[in-house]
Amino acid sequence: MTGVLAYESSELDWCEDNYKHSEHIAEYFNTMSSLFFFVISPIMLYLLHPYARERNLAVHLVWIMMIFVGLFSAYFHMTLSFMGQMLDELSILWVIGLCYALWFPCRLFPSFIKDRTTFSRLVMAVTVVTTLSSFVKPTANAYVLNCFALHIIYSLCLEMRVCTDQKALRLCWSAVALWVLAISCWISDRFGCSLWQKLNFCYLHGIWHILIVIAAAYASTLIAYLDAKYEIPYALPGLQYWPSDNWLFGLPYIVLKGSTKTQKRC
Numbered sequence: 001m002t003g004v005l006a007y008e009s010s011e012l013d014w015c016e017d018n019y020k021h022s023e024h025i026a027e028y029f030n031t032m033s034s035l036f037f038f039v040i041s042p043i044m045l046y047l048l049h050p051y052a053r054e055r056n057l058a059v060h061l062v063w064i065m066m067i068f069v070g071l072f073s074a075y076f077h078m079t080l081s082f083m084g085q086m087l088d089e090l091s092i093l094w095v096i097g098l099c100y101a102l103w104f105p106c107r108l109f110p111s112f113i114k115d116r117t118t119f120s121r122l123v124m125a126v127t128v129v130t131t132l133s134s135f136v137k138p139t140a141n142a143y144v145l146n147c148f149a150l151h152i153i154y155s156l157c158l159e160m161r162v163c164t165d166q167k168a169l170r171l172c173w174s175a176v177a178l179w180v181l182a183i184s185c186w187i188s189d190r191f192g193c194s195l196w197q198k199l200n201f202c203y204l205h206g207i208w209h210i211l212i213v214i215a216a217a218y219a220s221t222l223i224a225y226l227d228a229k230y231e232i233p234y235a236l237p238g239l240q241y242w243p244s245d246n247w248l249f250g251l252p253y254i255v256l257k258g259s260t261k262t263q264k265r266c
């Protein structure tokens with residue numbers, strides 16, 4: 001057991017120099033940038049509360065679990081332990097599973113699935129199997145997770161093809177652009193480390209942490225907004241940005257201009 005908790009017991013080691021700034025923290029900047037999850041998650045919990053209250057309080061689990069993703073990510077980069085790696089990757093997998101169960105559009109369900117409860121059970125089964133398989137070849141886990149990201153983007157493209165809502169389209173492009181920037185940093189840190197070491201700039205993985213949490217905030221709000229338009233149309237959902245709609249950068253959230261509760265569709 002102590003083996004998997006030991007410092008540097010993971011096969012992964014990111015580009016940032018180890019123990020450069022602290023003898024107890026393997027990758028200082030990567031650890032500190034994981035704390036960004038603690039900043040964004042409570043804000044998103046607060047901003048999405050009106051939508052969650054109307055639609056399903058389980059929506060709050062997404063950003064509660066993202067706090068754990070940040071915690072496990074910080075623990076992983078602090079220790080580079082195998083336990084840290086698995087906690088980091090499996091917590092991401094379970095957040096993605098939860099997002100699928102909550103928000104994947106009914107009209108994109110496989111034909112043999114008739115309702116969200118059955119779909120959620122299928123997602124649960126896939127998540128459990130993926131969790132167990134992740135111990136077979138742990139170095140492949142990150143690539144499997146990135147494949148889920150590609151499927152999310154593909155599903156978003158299907159949804160946006162029929163969307164004429166300019167605010168939703170802008171949010172979609174912003175989310176995709178942030179993801180492209182984030183994944184470029186992740187790949188560059190993974191495969192271009194010798195170049196970045198020559199340039200004395202080994203912080204790309206830390207920058208990935210900051211960009212991916214914002215991309216997740218954008219993408220999850222967009223999917224929740226499309227879901228709200230379909231499932232609770234009487235609540236007249238709209239999109240706004242915090243702290244101000246007029247700022248170039250802000251966190252998106254859903255405003256509900258109507259209120260009466262009626263029967264949900266799925």
Ligand SMILES: CCCCCCCC/C=C\CCCCCCCC(=O)N[C@@H](CO)[C@H](O)/C=C/CCCCCCCCCCCCC
Nearest residue numbers: 073095099100104142145146149175176179216219220223
């Ligand atoms: C219908 C589904 C809607 C889904 C909405 C999006 C839900 C967001 C879910 C997860 C958030 C990702 C959190 C990333 C944590 C990063 C921690 C980390 O750096 N881990 C690395 C090791 O330190 C590890 O190597 C990373 C592995 C890859 C993770 C891939 C995450 C995919 C995130 C998907 C984000 C969607 C963005 C879509 C943009 C249009």
Ligand SMILES: [Ca+2]
Nearest residue numbers: 013014015016
């Ligand atoms: Ca390192």
Ligand SMILES: [Zn+2]
Nearest residue numbers: 030073205209
């Ligand atoms: Zn990381």
